[in-house]
Amino acid sequence: xxxxxxxxxxxxxxxxxxxxxxxxxxxxxxxxxxxxxxxxxxxxxxxxxxxxxxxxxxxxxxxxxxxxxxxxxxxxxxxxxxxxxxxxxxxxxxxxxxxxxxxxxxxxxxxxxxxxxxxxxxxxxxxxxxxxxxxxxxxxxxxxxxxxxxxxxxxxxxxxxxxxxxxxxxxxxxxxxxxxxxxxxxxxxxxxxxxxxxxxxxxxxxxxxxxxxxxxxxxxxxxxxxxxxxxxxxxxxxxxxxxxxxxxxxxxxxxxxxxxxxxxxxxxxxxxxxxxxxxxxxxxxxxxxxxxxxxxxxxxxxxxxxxxxxxxxxxxxxxxxxxxxxxxxxxxxxxxxxxxxxxxxxxxxxxxxxxxxxxxxxxxxxxxxxxxxxxxxxxxxxxxxxxxxxxxxxxxxxxxxxxxxxxxxxxxxxxxxxxxxxxxxxxxxxxxxxxxxxxxx
Amino acid sequence: xxxxxxxxxxxxxxxxxxxxxxxxxxxxxxxxxxxxxxxxxxxxxxxxxxxxxxxxxxxxxxxxxxxxxxxxxxxxxxxxxxxxxxxxxxxxxxxxxxxxxxxxxxxxxxxxxxxxxxxxxxxxxxxxxxxxxxxxxxxxxxxxxxxxxxxxxxxxxxxxxxxxxxxxxxxxxxxxxxxxxxxxxxxxxxxxxxxxxxxxxxxxxxxxxxxxxxxxxxxxxxxxxxxxxxxxxxxxxxxxxxxxxxxxxxxxxxx
Ligand SMILES: Cc1cc2nc3c(=O)[nH]c(=O)nc-3n(C[C@H](O)[C@H](O)[C@H](O)COP(=O)(O)OP(=O)(O)OC[C@H]3O[C@@H](n4cnc5c(N)ncnc54)[C@H](O)[C@@H]3O)c2cc1C
Ligand SMILES: NC(=O)c1ccc[n+]([C@@H]2O[C@H](COP(=O)([O-])OP(=O)(O)OC[C@H]3O[C@@H](n4cnc5c(N)ncnc54)[C@H](OP(=O)(O)O)[C@@H]3O)[C@@H](O)[C@H]2O)c1
Numbered sequence: 001x002x003x004x005x006x007x008x009x010x011x012x013x014x015x016x017x018x019x020x021x022x023x024x025x026x027x028x029x030x031x032x033x034x035x036x037x038x039x040x041x042x043x044x045x046x047x048x049x050x051x052x053x054x055x056x057x058x059x060x061x062x063x064x065x066x067x068x069x070x071x072x073x074x075x076x077x078x079x080x081x082x083x084x085x086x087x088x089x090x091x092x093x094x095x096x097x098x099x100x101x102x103x104x105x106x107x108x109x110x111x112x113x114x115x116x117x118x119x120x121x122x123x124x125x126x127x128x129x130x131x132x133x134x135x136x137x138x139x140x141x142x143x144x145x146x147x148x149x150x151x152x153x154x155x156x157x158x159x160x161x162x163x164x165x166x167x168x169x170x171x172x173x174x175x176x177x178x179x180x181x182x183x184x185x186x187x188x189x190x191x192x193x194x195x196x197x198x199x200x201x202x203x204x205x206x207x208x209x210x211x212x213x214x215x216x217x218x219x220x221x222x223x224x225x226x227x228x229x230x231x232x233x234x235x236x237x238x239x240x241x242x243x244x245x246x247x248x249x250x251x252x253x254x255x256x257x258x259x260x261x262x263x264x265x266x267x268x269x270x271x272x273x274x275x276x277x278x279x280x281x282x283x284x285x286x287x288x289x290x291x292x293x294x295x296x297x298x299x300x301x302x303x304x305x306x307x308x309x310x311x312x313x314x315x316x317x318x319x320x321x322x323x324x325x326x327x328x329x330x331x332x333x334x335x336x337x338x339x340x341x342x343x344x345x346x347x348x349x350x351x352x353x354x355x356x357x358x359x360x361x362x363x364x365x366x367x368x369x370x371x372x373x374x375x376x377x378x379x380x381x382x383x384x385x386x387x388x389x390x391x392x393x394x395x396x397x398x399x400x401x402x403x404x405x406x407x408x409x410x411x412x413x414x415x416x417x418x419x420x421x422x423x424x425x426x427x428x429x430x431x432x433x434x435x436x437x438x439x440x441x
Numbered sequence: 442x443x444x445x446x447x448x449x450x451x452x453x454x455x456x457x458x459x460x461x462x463x464x465x466x467x468x469x470x471x472x473x474x475x476x477x478x479x480x481x482x483x484x485x486x487x488x489x490x491x492x493x494x495x496x497x498x499x500x501x502x503x504x505x506x507x508x509x510x511x512x513x514x515x516x517x518x519x520x521x522x523x524x525x526x527x528x529x530x531x532x533x534x535x536x537x538x539x540x541x542x543x544x545x546x547x548x549x550x551x552x553x554x555x556x557x558x559x560x561x562x563x564x565x566x567x568x569x570x571x572x573x574x575x576x577x578x579x580x581x582x583x584x585x586x587x588x589x590x591x592x593x594x595x596x597x598x599x600x601x602x603x604x605x606x607x608x609x610x611x612x613x614x615x616x617x618x619x620x621x622x623x624x625x626x627x628x629x630x631x632x633x634x635x636x637x638x639x640x641x642x643x644x645x646x647x648x649x650x651x652x653x654x655x656x657x658x659x660x661x662x663x664x665x666x667x668x669x670x671x672x673x674x675x676x677x678x679x680x681x682x683x684x685x686x687x688x689x690x691x692x693x694x695x696x
Contacts, residue, residue, distance in 0.1 A: 020639070022636045023491055024494075071501035072494070073501055074501040
């Protein structure tokens, strides 16, 4: 047992047992682990960059994939890459960028693993044009608890393939995967910043950039009321290429986030001040375009080390949900609830998802408006707030993201993932997680 | 049983960096850094499957790789092995085993096997490689010993004595080869989190290093002029203290 394994949102670690295979065939230590720990379930663990309990397995044990981080093949001509599943997205980028390639889809952290990116079918700022990570996976291998490793792709064993994309680690341990990369000619992006007030303004900026920008996302103020309600900064970007002309290519000064604050400092005044400062930093009022390195555009939080400790000793919840097109008013209602709760959030991210379908049966992204925010854990009050939000998301026909969740009830899970019945037959009999025991109950 | 199977023969006369025990966790971390410098690597390891996956990783990183599968305990095959590798300019010795000390205390065969791998077989390869490099008046030999070789301890003296003997052997070799312009670097790591120590509790955590950290130190030492490297650095003062404890006190300690 060790306390090395924790999820991103928990301040205190739960004790987890783990095996650490150094070579893919060692995953078969499974029977040995079973002998040692009794007849318990297993779950792959990447780097614990999920916020909730979907990467934990307190009743069984974890298969720590961190040592399975070797490349298998990289074709510099075609941009096809194969690697073991424990490799991180950052390790992939370090290799492929100098060769002129980039990840087809990037979540907000470089520390997620290839296996974790597949198991949560992660999305990035380009969902409106490219869809999810799983769309770019050309094949993968899953180790099942019967000792077999099954190779699957969109053409062979596509049933298992589709279940494993977004499958939350429940179909077995992904040992390796192949990915199509996208070509780039620079590690910089041209990023345009626009301020907005209100969801309507956000929507028109968002739909206005669909055809012109590969990436778009907005930071949203979840604290201010009145005329500042739902204000934010909208960012749209493209990889820089020879054709890009910039009016002013001065790199914007980044707003740092103070490191490791004691939890009492984090109150509605400090959060409000931070939000105002961030908004005002984006003067002048008119839009401008700047040049940004890919790391500060895609992974601003990675620069702050263990930024999750900002929430102090109690940890935090993250809640991320999507409401379908046409339900923008629901988002506004929810936002009002959050603002008036005063539980405000440092980092609220708003993104319009596109219509491109993922192969994944349990994939979270779907068309609509998606909001992700943090709540410092203030015990019951926080739990009540999230439960209330969840109820309204469900009523609106939306969904919440398992990667960010530790409260979702079984009824919500069934409502959010209508293809659950197709998924169930592919669940590996010996696999489970804390999340799964809750939502499948 | 022929234990030397040639996978790919070197394709040109260019010399390469040879890595004995290339599937060791420490070797993998080091080879990645050597590969980044555009060096051509020749990997030697006993397990074909692991060797292939290490070679694939390094090739994907853009390195030029040759591999030879060999059980390095087979001393009678060493000449054939070295012939197949061809011109060596630089070589690194990573392979080794951490025997079960208690088993060794009741079973001479277990002790002999560990001494054979950790000292005798390495000394055999070193003897042959040394002559090759000496005749060309250039080259670098890096040998991974251990802090465990600095003083015999009741809990680990079979491993420790082989690593100590290896360090002594390298010291002599360094002295012999110095006039020939051949450098010998002895590396003495402390605790590293690798498969070899998978069963050991990683406490106190501050004393445990990652293979990457140790590899970094080794690469720096490679580029410098050091003869003996303690890594991480704090092992040098620690071992200095441990070596200076009088034997009459030391023998009573439980270590
Ligand atoms: C700062 C930050 C920003 C983020 N931004 C985004 C974002 O923009 N978009 C987004 O989609 N997500 C985002 N995330 C969430 C993160 O990308 C996902 O939670 C991701 O899955 C974490 O990867 P991991 O390797 O750490 O996996 P873990 O968190 O360790 O595990 C996640 C799930 O994947 C499974 N898993 C991991 N490895 C394997 C494997 N080899 N085989 C089978 N199953 C496996 C686990 O069982 C678990 O169910 C963000 C997280 C952080 C911390
Ligand atoms: N880990 C530590 O705390 C530590 C501390 C000080 C020094 N060291 C030394 O560092 C070196 C590297 O070890 P490591 O920590 O990286 O552990 P490791 O990953 O277990 O590496 C040991 C390697 O030696 C290989 N090997 C053993 N016998 C062999 C033989 N007869 N022929 C060919 N290869 C053989 C093993 O091959 P297989 O993979 O086929 O088994 C394995 O790859 C060793 O010399 C070790 O003594 C380690």
